[in-house]
Amino acid sequence: MNEPLVLGIESSCDETGVGIVRGRELLANEVASSVDLHVRFGGVVPEVASRAHLSAMVPALERAVAAADIDLRQLDAVAVTAGPGLMGALLVGISSAKALATYLNKPLYGVNHLVGHVAVDLLEDGELPMPSVALLVSGGHTSLLHVTDMTRSITEVGSTIDDAAGEAYDKVARLLGLAYPGGPVIDKLAADGDPGAIAFPRGLTARRDMEQHRFDFSFSGLKTAVARWVELRRLEGKDIPVADVCASFQEAVCDVLTRKAVDAARHFDVDTMLLGGGVAANSRLRTLLEERTAAVGIELRRPRPALCTDNGAMIAAIGSEVVRAGVAPSSLDFSANPGLPV
Ligand code: KG4
Ligand code: ZN
Secondary structure (H helix, E strand, C coil): CCCCEEEEEECCCCEEEEEEEECCEEEEEEEEECHHHHHHHCCCCHHHHHHHHHHHHHHHHHHHHHHHCCCHHHCCEEEEEEECCCHHHHHHHHHHHHHHHHHHCCCEEEEEHHHHHHHCHHHHHCCCCCCEEEEEECCCCEEEEEEEECCCEEEEEEEECCCCHHHHHHHHHHHCCCCCCHHHHHHHHHCCCCCCCCCCCCCCCCHHHHHHCCCCECCHHHHHHHHHHHHHHHHCCCCCCHHHHHHHHHHHHHHHHHHHHHHHHHHCCCCEEEEECHHHHCHHHHHHHHHHHHHCCCEEECCCHHHHCCCCHHHHHHHHHHHHCCCCCCCCCCCCCCCCCC
C-alpha cells in the first residue's frame, strides 16, 4: 500500500468532524459544530453535544464521501478519536467508526485527539522536523508536547493545572457580559484596548512555581483577578473599560503561553514549533509567538484556522501516519477514554 486512504471521525467536544486523506493529501474535511446550541449555557453542555453528534454524524459522513469523490469500499482504514474528551460525545464517534469499519471490513484505529492536532500540520506543511515542540491551546486543552516521533513518541511536558486557555477566555467574556464563545469577541475588543493598562498576574511564572511547574500553565487565578478587578470598579461606581480589560487579560494569557513554549523549545533544543487548537486563531498569540520564536531562530508552523480547530481531517491525518508506520489496528472492543494521555 502506497498512500493509504483513511477516513477520520472526531466527536470529542462540540464539533462533529469527518475527514478523508490519501497519505498526507487532504481530500475532505466536513465539520458540523453544535456551538450555537451551547450559547445560552455559556459553555459546552455534554449531553447536548452528544445528541448533536448523533444527528450530525451521518450527514457529515455523506458530505465528506461526496466531497472526496470516493467509494467507501476504497478506504484502507477508519480512524476515530478515542480520547481525551467528553465521554458521551466520544462514544458517538466511536460507535459510528466501529459500525463503519465492521460493515466495510476495514481496520479501525482509535487515536489520541491531541496527537491529531499535531499530525494535521503534515497535511499543510509536509514532514515535521524532529524533534519539535507543539503548543496546543483550545477550550478543552492547553498542552506543551515534545514530539520526537509522530506515531511512537510524543510526551506531554506541560499542561494546565486548572482552566484551559480558551476556557479562561470564555469565562472572562462571560463575567464582562460578552457573548460565547468569548475568545474571538475578546480578541476583537482587545484591538482597541491598552495591553499594559492593568497588570494582571502571569500564572506559574514566579521562580518557586517555575521550579515545580516549568512548562505547566494556570489560568484560574488570572480569571479570578479579572473578576475581582471588575467587581471593585463596579463597587466604586466606575465604568468598566472593557477594551483595556480585554487587552490586559489577553496580554497576560499570551505572554505566559509564548514564554513557556519558547522556554520548552530551547530546553529541548528544537528548531520547529507547532501551534494548534482553537485559540491558535488569536491575533495576539500569533504575533507574539512569531516574534518570540523568530528572536531565537525557531521556525513556527501554524496550520490554517479550519485545521487548528477540532475536525475530522486531523484524525484521518494521524490515522494515515499509523497505517504507514505499520501500527497494529485497535481491537473492536476498545472504548472511549475521556482522560486518554498522549
Ligand atoms: O479547538 P476549539 O474549536 O474547540 C475546543 O475547545 O476543543 O476551540 C474553541 C476555543 C474556545 O474557548 C474559544 O473561545 C477559543 O477557542 N477561541 C479563541 C479565539 N477563537 C476561538 N480564543 C482566543 N482568541 C480567538 N481569536
Ligand atoms: Zn481539540
